[in-house]
Amino acid sequence: MQPTPSAxxxxxxxxxxxxxxxxxxxxxxxxxxxxxAVAFLAAIGRAQPVFSPEDLERAMKxxxxxxxxxxxxxxxxxxxxxxxxxxxxxNQLAPTIAFWRNNKEAxxxxxxxxxxxxxxxxxLSLSNEPIDRAAAGAAAKKVxxxxxxxxxxxxxxxxxxxxFVVKLRR
Numbered sequence: 001m002q003p004t005p006s007a008x009x010x011x012x013x014x015x016x017x018x019x020x021x022x023x024x025x026x027x028x029x030x031x032x033x034x035x036x037a038v039a040f041l042a043a044i045g046r047a048q049p050v051f052s053p054e055d056l057e058r059a060m061k062x063x064x065x066x067x068x069x070x071x072x073x074x075x076x077x078x079x080x081x082x083x084x085x086x087x088x089x090x091n092q093l094a095p096t097i098a099f100w101r102n103n104k105e106a107x108x109x110x111x112x113x114x115x116x117x118x119x120x121x122x123x124l125s126l127s128n129e130p131i132d133r134a135a136a137g138a139a140a141k142k143v144x145x146x147x148x149x150x151x152x153x154x155x156x157x158x159x160x161x162x163x164f165v166v167k168l169r170r
Contacts, residue, residue: 051098053166062092067143070122074136082136083126089143090119103168111150118146 066089073082093116100108122139125132156167 051096051102053099056096056099056166059092059096063089063147066092067140067147070143071140074126074133074140077133079126079131079136083123086119086123086126090116090123093119105154105168107169108150108154111146111153115143115146115150118143 066085070082070085070089073079073085093112097109097112100112118139122136122143125136125139128135153169154167155164157164
């Protein structure tokens, strides 16, 4: 049975209306998503975590302890413990980038990235099978050197208390 011409026209008009409404809903939905995405990205771009000098001091002391313990563990042949200490040092060091960025110290950010890369290299050397103790020791010395490059510029010792403090260059 063939639909009548008027029924066919009515059907086509109804289909066209529903399709247009669905398209309009999709466009409104997409615009809403776009606006939310732009707002989110703008908020992320502006928001930088607060990382105080006290936070930096705590993190650096922890990193120093973990690096020292890493050297001891490598010397003792306890590579699993050394690997754990490297991971903890990296976890303490990485967030300090917020402090250096907030203080607009681009060189410190560069030094920090070099130190993190050295920790990653040490982690890789501790992941080899079998582990080469000499290679792990050499990688650990690269971590020390990376830390010292930053300390030479951004750390000074109080002559009276002998306590180390952050030295900003701006």
